[in-house]
Amino acid sequence: MKTNAIKFAAAALLAGLAMSGTAFGQDYPTKPVTVVVPFSAGGPTDTVARLIAEVMSKDLGQQVVVQNVGGAGGTLGAGQVATAADDGYTLLLHHIGMSTAPSLYRSLPYDPQTDFATIGLITSVPMTLVARKDFEPDTLDELIAFVKANGEDITYAHAGIGSASQLCGMLFMEALGTQMTTVPYQGSGPAMTDIIGGQIDLLCDQTTNTTSQIQAGEVKAYAVTTPERLGNLPDLPTTAEAGLPGLQVGVWHGLYAPVGTTPEIIARLGSSLQAALADPTVIERFAELGTVPVSAAEATPAALTEMLTSQTAQWKGIIDAAGIYAE
Template identity: 50%
Template sequence: MTTSPHLNHRRGTDRRRITAACALLALGLAGSAMANTWPEKPVTLVVPYSAGGPTDVVARLLAVPMGQYLGQTVLVENTVGAGGTLAPARIVRSRPDGYTILIHHMGMATAPSLYKKLPYDPLKDFEYIGQVLDVPMTLLSRKDFPANTFPELLDYVKKHQDTVSLANAGVGAVSQLCGMLFMHQAGVKLTVVPYKGAGPAMNDLMGGQVDLLCDQTTQTVPVIQDGKRAKVFGVTTPQRLSSLPNIPTLDEQGLKGFDVKVWHGMYAPKGTPGEVIDRLNKALNVAIKDENVKKRIAELSSDLVTPDKATPEGLRKHLEAEVARWRTVIKAAGVSAE
């Protein structure tokens, strides 16, 4: 009996449809199984900056409740160097299985404009887990600095700019960008002293080895509230901070439009399965709702993001907007890491 070509074609099409359906079912079952069993070992949360610095403080706060949700320890690892670009470069090279992830601040958005040769593309080489929090910054000086008010500070640095030192957490760090913007708007060129992290820079400021530092409130608020180890001249956001209501903004003191607020996000290597990203996102959301985390972040004058921002899509959109924003700002300020 001869089978018609039309019947053979239909049978072939049916077999392909059945095969495709089986493949999709297998993928669905595999994804479901992965979602139920992952993680099966500790997760490493990579921080681009030194231990004790602002981003490190945030990472260690989040690691505990995230680990409790995941049922595995979340280990914080500091991969320091190259202005915070070594850590993202490591993530890009890591296996996309969710066991090595990154927390990074706005440096993910500024690096493309600061570096001519960047070993990764923030908009193409990562999976997004979600935004974490926003952190204002403050401008500080050593305790025995001659100026006591911001007008006095501006007057002093203009007259003694050849001898005034400005510390930062390293090339490409947010404190470098904030400091450069301050010099640009104040019309001065100070002696810039880069450190390997915000912690060492703050230690030398309090020790009197450097004159000025612009840094995140996660590190500066305890020093400001102590009142014995440094002077504060202003906050970098357009509005005053509820935790430091008596500290005026740089904007209201004459540096019009000065606005630097540090946001943080979590990332995974490109190709990390969606089920794993979903688990990590849920762990992140559990962490930012944790009462101890909320209390500590509030004490550091920072703001945890709203649930709509703590999503992969929320982080992606924000990163895209920030890359465009800082490209314009950095070009206007003449800031470069190379």
């Protein structure tokens, strides 16, 4: 009888724990959720995060706070989330840099594929090649010839090691077989400020950070890195039109949680992310920035995991060939 009583008590305890776990998933969240953006405020990834966070706050019934933790090409903020509690209250919104960091950094304090739980893809943002508005070349053909002729006399800005702007510049220089003088910044926002101010010659960055400046005539635009022209920048040719088909790159963004976060919380965050991506205001703002939200089928853990895995393998070959690394 005593043995049966113990078994019954143990079974009741396990059932209670299971029920409490389910209830925890259903009750989540009970306090604000922090989304870490591993880049400076005002940059393209920050813009995406704040648009998403506003709608997710309404859907979750708790404030979703964007926290900028810049530095070390995005690895500082990502590392902070990798070691955060797996309770769903600290998330990471990162871009293509999640797939390039393992190859760029000889000593990375986390593994993007094993230290995070994927939630879903968000969007893939085209990139544009822009310059200070008084830069000598006026067309992409002229720019190509000018870069080949002047090489390291030209300054190229990027948002730091592993940033999308560095990757685009690396592909551009590889396509031309010419090196420019690269100038790293702590984020895309400061880099764009110096392009507008005329202190730097060139920048290749996401449309979320360049569209309004292009439309306002604050910078000179040469091309977009997509197979087809963009609806909101119809006069901007593609890089392929100028004979640079290899210079095609889109900057995908994804939402992550620390590994160990429960499936119930991941599912709740996933449904909230999908609600944000279906929001008319988000769709409209994304369109103004030259991008669109991913489909519901892509805003899933499986789709983000597949993207991260395939892109990590692809960029490893490119980065190893270029021989560009960071400590």
